[in-house]
Amino acid sequence: MDQLQRPSGGLGFIKMHGAGNDFVVIDSRAEPARRMTPALARALGDRNRGVGFDQLAEILPHQDADYRLDFWNADGSQAGACGNASRCVADLMLRELGRDRVRFATGRGMLEARHDGGAVHVNMGPPQLAWDQIPLAQEVDTDALPLELTPAAVGMGNPHCVFFVDDAEVVPLEILGPRIENHPLFPQRTNVEFASLTGPDHLRMRVWERGAGVTLACGSGACAVAVAAHRRGLTGRRVVLDLDGGTLTVDWRDDGVWLSGPVARVFDGVLSPDWLAAVG
Numbered sequence: 001m002d003q004l005q006r007p008s009g010g011l012g013f014i015k016m017h018g019a020g021n022d023f024v025v026i027d028s029r030a031e032p033a034r035r036m037t038p039a040l041a042r043a044l045g046d047r048n049r050g051v052g053f054d055q056l057a058e059i060l061p062h063q064d065a066d067y068r069l070d071f072w073n074a075d076g077s078q079a080g081a082c083g084n085a086s087r088c089v090a091d092l093m094l095r096e097l098g099r100d101r102v103r104f105a106t107g108r109g110m111l112e113a114r115h116d117g118g119a120v121h122v123n124m125g126p127p128q129l130a131w132d133q134i135p136l137a138q139e140v141d142t143d144a145l146p147l148e149l150t151p152a153a154v155g156m157g158n159p160h161c162v163f164f165v166d167d168a169e170v171v172p173l174e175i176l177g178p179r180i181e182n183h184p185l186f187p188q189r190t191n192v193e194f195a196s197l198t199g200p201d202h203l204r205m206r207v208w209e210r211g212a213g214v215t216l217a218c219g220s221g222a223c224a225v226a227v228a229a230h231r232r233g234l235t236g237r238r239v240v241l242d243l244d245g246g247t248l249t250v251d252w253r254d255d256g257v258w259l260s261g262p263v264a265r266v267f268d269g270v271l272s273p274d275w276l277a278a279v280g
């Protein structure tokens with residue numbers, strides 16, 4: 001039975017999901033010197049060779065916050081924000097610290113998360129609505145981009161391009177997603193959302209994520225859709241969004257855009273030393 005025991009010297013991780021947006025969480029607080037690399041993120045993100053994820057979230061120590069979070073896409077690129085992974089890690093940390101509020105540092109600055117009942121709420125900060133903050137390649141009206149179907153651009157610490165359509169269900173995401181993601185208007189590429197109004201303050205949305213492709217949900221994307229919908233006068237400031245993997249709620253308040261929804265801890269695992277050595 002020896003060979004079925006846990007290998008020592010491996011790398012522990014936690015697999016989680018938030019509304020179907022799936023993550024590998026690695027806790028590097030005790031070993032900040034051993035940092036994630038693009039090659040390791042790509043290998044881990046490969047659903048055949050590694051574990052598979054939409055994003056990897058690495059927890060690191062931080063002087064002025066409870067922790068710091070870095071986000072990696074499955075293609076090995078880094079993301080400045082990830083709403084659902086922020087909610088998942090906040091759930092772990094709120095439990096570990098026995099608190100009802102945590103502050104954490106991300107690429108876009110300091111964020112805050114809270115618990116209540118089953119849901120985890122994260123304040124994703126104020127939206128970026130200026131063209132050069134998102135960023136776009138040229139000065140244009142961010143609420144009406146010069147592209148077919150006149151989408152809106154919203155930054156949530158990462159870029160989003162939001163299309164409002166009659167029926168998000170029938171949009172060929174796999175074809176349109178990569179075209180928009182790599183359009184020259186977005187110098188850092190973009191996440192792409194298609195949304196339709198299904199009731200008062202209720203939206204259906206589907207997502208193509210930069211660096212990850214079609215995903216079942218995207219928290220920052222839900223925030224971007226809610227902000228764009230309110231700017232267009234389609235909804236109020238608090239909306240419910242149905243995504244492929246679950247339902248998220250977004251509330252655009254004075255202190256920032258609050259994202260709420262379910263989180264799930266799926267399993268804890270250990271990457272074997274042999275696998276780690278093989279992927280370099």
Ligand SMILES: N[C@H](CCC[C@H](N)C(=O)O)C(=O)O
Nearest residue numbers: 079082083084158218219220
């Ligand atoms: N799933 C994430 C967003 C990942 C964004 C990433 N694909 C990027 O490159 O910006 C979320 O819940 O906000």
